[in-house]
Amino acid sequence: MTAPTADAVPTIGSIAPRPAVPWVRIAVGIVVTIIAIRLPYYYSPETNQIFSKVLYLAIAAMGLNLLTGFNGQVSIGHGAFFGVGAFTSAILVVNHGWYLEATIPVAAVLAALLGVLVGFPALRVKGLYLALITLGLAVLFPSVVKKYVHGPGGIPLLRPSRLEVQSLISSIPDDIYQYYVCLGVLVLTFLLAANLMRSRTGRAIIAVRDQEVAASTVGVDVARVKVLTFALSAAYAGVAGSLSVLIERSADASNPLIYFQDSIEFLIAVVIGGAATITGPLLGAMLLVAIQKRTEGTDALAPALLGGALIAVVYVLPEGIVGGYRRAVVWARRRRGMGSSGDDPPASASAPEPPSSDPDLPAAPTPSPT
Amino acid sequence: MRFGGVVALDGLSFTVGEGNICALIGPNGAGKTTMFNVVSRLYEADNGRVTFDGQDLLALPPHKIARIGVARTFQNLALFPALTVLENVMVGAHTNGRVGFTKAMLQIGVRSEEKRLRAESRSILERLSLGHLADRPAVGLPFGTLKRLEFARALASSPRLLLLDEPANGLTHGEVDELGETIREIRDQFSLSILLVEHHMAMVMSISDEVVVMDFGRKIAEGTPDVVRNDPMVIEAYLGAPA
Ligand SMILES: Nc1ncnc2c1ncn2[C@@H]1O[C@H](COP(=O)(O)OP(=O)(O)OP(=O)(O)O)[C@@H](O)[C@H]1O
Numbered sequence: 017m018t019a020p021t022a023d024a025v026p027t028i029g030s031i032a033p034r035p036a037v038p039w040v041r042i043a044v045g046i047v048v049t050i051i052a053i054r055l056p057y058y059y060s061p062e063t064n065q066i067f068s069k070v071l072y073l074a075i076a077a078m079g080l081n082l083l084t085g086f087n088g089q090v091s092i093g094h095g096a097f098f099g100v101g102a103f104t105s106a107i108l109v110v111n112h113g114w115y116l117e118a119t120i121p122v123a124a125v126l127a128a129l130l131g132v133l134v135g136f137p138a139l140r141v142k143g144l145y146l147a148l149i150t151l152g153l154a155v156l157f158p159s160v161v162k163k164y165v166h167g168p169g170g171i172p173l174l175r176p177s178r179l180e181v182q183s184l185i186s187s188i189p190d191d192i193y194q195y196y197v198c199l200g201v202l203v204l205t206f207l208l209a210a211n212l213m214r215s216r217t218g219r220a221i222i223a224v225r226d227q228e229v230a231a232s233t234v235g236v237d238v239a240r241v242k243v244l245t246f247a248l249s250a251a252y253a254g255v256a257g258s259l260s261v262l263i264e265r266s267a268d269a270s271n272p273l274i275y276f277q278d279s280i281e282f283l284i285a286v287v288i289g290g291a292a293t294i295t296g297p298l299l300g301a302m303l304l305v306a307i308q309k310r311t312e313g314t315d316a317l318a319p320a321l322l323g324g325a326l327i328a329v330v331y332v333l334p335e336g337i338v339g340g341y342r343r344a345v346v347w348a349r350r351r352r353g354m355g356s357s358g359d360d361p362p363a364s365a366s367a368p369e370p371p372s373s374d375p376d377l378p379a380a381p382t383p384s385p386t
Numbered sequence: 387m388r389f390g391g392v393v394a395l396d397g398l399s400f401t402v403g404e405g406n407i408c409a410l411i412g413p414n415g416a417g418k419t420t421m422f423n424v425v426s427r428l429y430e431a432d433n434g435r436v437t438f439d440g441q442d443l444l445a446l447p448p449h450k451i452a453r454i455g456v457a458r459t460f461q462n463l464a465l466f467p468a469l470t471v472l473e474n475v476m477v478g479a480h481t482n483g484r485v486g487f488t489k490a491m492l493q494i495g496v497r498s499e500e501k502r503l504r505a506e507s508r509s510i511l512e513r514l515s516l517g518h519l520a521d522r523p524a525v526g527l528p529f530g531t532l533k534r535l536e537f538a539r540a541l542a543s544s545p546r547l548l549l550l551d552e553p554a555n556g557l558t559h560g561e562v563d564e565l566g567e568t569i570r571e572i573r574d575q576f577s578l579s580i581l582l583v584e585h586h587m588a589m590v591m592s593i594s595d596e597v598v599v600m601d602f603g604r605k606i607a608e609g610t611p612d613v614v615r616n617d618p619m620v621i622e623a624y625l626g627a628p629a
């Protein structure tokens with residue numbers, strides 16, 4: 017395979033209606049729905065817990081995808097928002113006797129508020145600097161929790177009793193019920209994200225990522241879009257954190273690096289699934305957990321195997337699963353359409369240079385050294 | 387309604403009359419693009435005034451400039467490469483839409499707005515003979531086509547004043563003539579005032595109502611194409627130099 021060229025793949029990051037045959041999509045949709053609903057009945061509670069983990073991981077990854085994939089703001093600190101969600105839910109359940117399901121919106125709101133707080137300073141930094149700042153957030157989070165949360169023996173760990181996270185529908189076993197809760201929230205959050213990206217605001221989010229200056233000259237309030245995207249993204253991570261309490265039965269900050277690890281997992285899911293796509297985060301979460309499960313148990317080798325597998329995935333699919341799929345579709349169409357139509361001239365070899373290097377675009381107010 | 391714009395840069399001062407095509411010319415580095423950047427609030431002017439329709443543009447943030455009716459293109463392209471040609475124009479129409487985060491996620495009013503923006507943008511693309519490229523990604527198209535797409539995107543915000551930075555760059559001679567024609571027609575069709583930066587003298591002289599010549603950030607001549615063409619200062623500073 018040759019190196020990927022930018023012009024070979026249509027509209028990465030663009031959610032334009034895709035000219036796929038509709039009945040294929042409908043059929044695939046029905047099959048996927050049936051499988052998703054029937055799945056937990058064929059597996060053990062332990063496996064269902066893993067499925068549920070895939071789902072909440074995918075929600076967090078979607079949140080990160082909105083921010084990093086679509087809006088271009090890199091965060092490796094989303095574990096912190098995840099943690100806020102987890103501890104919000106755990107505290108409300110353990111100390112205040114809430115149903116866990118009822119805590120999800122509260123977790124979302126609190127995480128979003130923190131997202132706004134981080135989103136404003138994030139306006140002033142970009143790229144690696146933003147990555148570093150958000151990283152600090154994730155590393156800082158457990159220490160902050162340690163200060164304010166005292167679980168058993170003063171450890172920042174909250175465990176809701178089994179009763180508080182069990183099925184609310186008596187005919188459905190706990191593990192399956194929990195899977196359904198995650199599935200329902202996943203469907204809802206993914207639908208909301210897909211709706212958003214198919215709108216004027218969704219285009220503005222992408223425009224800000226691709227060409228901030230031009231976006232502002234066509235009337236996009238760049239600061240507003242960025243901060244709101246940050247808040248929304250954080251809310252997704254918060255919801256995922258809340259669900260993690262339902263599945264793992266704990267909110268745990270005893271390991272100082274745990275939320276950093278979570279951040280990295282979200283990022284991996286986004287990248288291997290396909291950044292700036294709607295289905296990518298789910299596929300990425302599936303693949304990530306699958307690789308984790310395959311490599312775990314081999315003790316010392318596990319991290320190395322995981323790392324190797326990830327490198328292999330990124331090498332084979334540089335644009336993630338969804339990007340690779342799109343490339344394949346384009347390739348197949350080209351093959352089929354070869355010689356038939358002459359109205360599709362080969363894309364010019366001279367792709368325009370990255371616009372940000374334009375001399376007439378004031379990228380940053382750098383004092384001229386001359 | 388009255389249009390009156392006063393623009394200043396290094397003592398530069400001129401007015402674009404309503405409905406006029408005003409050309410801003412000058413040698414490389416004269417400050418033409420810089421002036422655009424001041425007007426679109428990308429650069430902060432140390433002093434001076436820029437007014438449009440009585441409003442002080444320098445008091446506004448960049449994203450409000452489009453809202454009051456001033457649009458621009460970029461000399462070296464600033465398109466959204468991941469979006470299709472049509473979507474690029476639809477982002478240009480941002481100020482003609484309402485749907486924000488909440489409404490978009492809940493699908494309130496999205497369908498009708500999308501339909502409207504798509505139709506508007508498509509007709510602008512057709513108008514600029516880009517209709518057949520609507521669903522192509524913007525990345526990978528020839529430079530001249532992308533300049534035209536910049537033009538389309540700027541038009542989509544329904545401006546009353548359009549700033550064009552070297553729209554003929556990258557075109558062949560035949561295409562340049564055609565573009566000049568198009569610019570005039572579009573000015574009439576959309577009731578625009580146009581401030582045009584262009585090095586292509588034949589086009590500038592044939593379509594402009596007024597010409598402002600600048601060098602080193604200062605205005606050195608101003609008037610109708612005929613007056614400017616015969617100005618000795620201009621000949622020395624600009625037309626004499628190899629264009
Ligand atoms: N961001 C910047 N930092 C430092 N100097 C700049 C910057 N932008 C422009 N300049 C300088 O300001 C002067 C005017 O540049 P400008 O781009 O406005 O010229 P121009 O008239 O558009 O020229 P051209 O016809 O080549 O496009 C030049 O000397 C240029 O080097």
Ligand SMILES: [Mg+2]
Pocket residue numbers: 376418419420461551
């Ligand atoms: Mg210039």
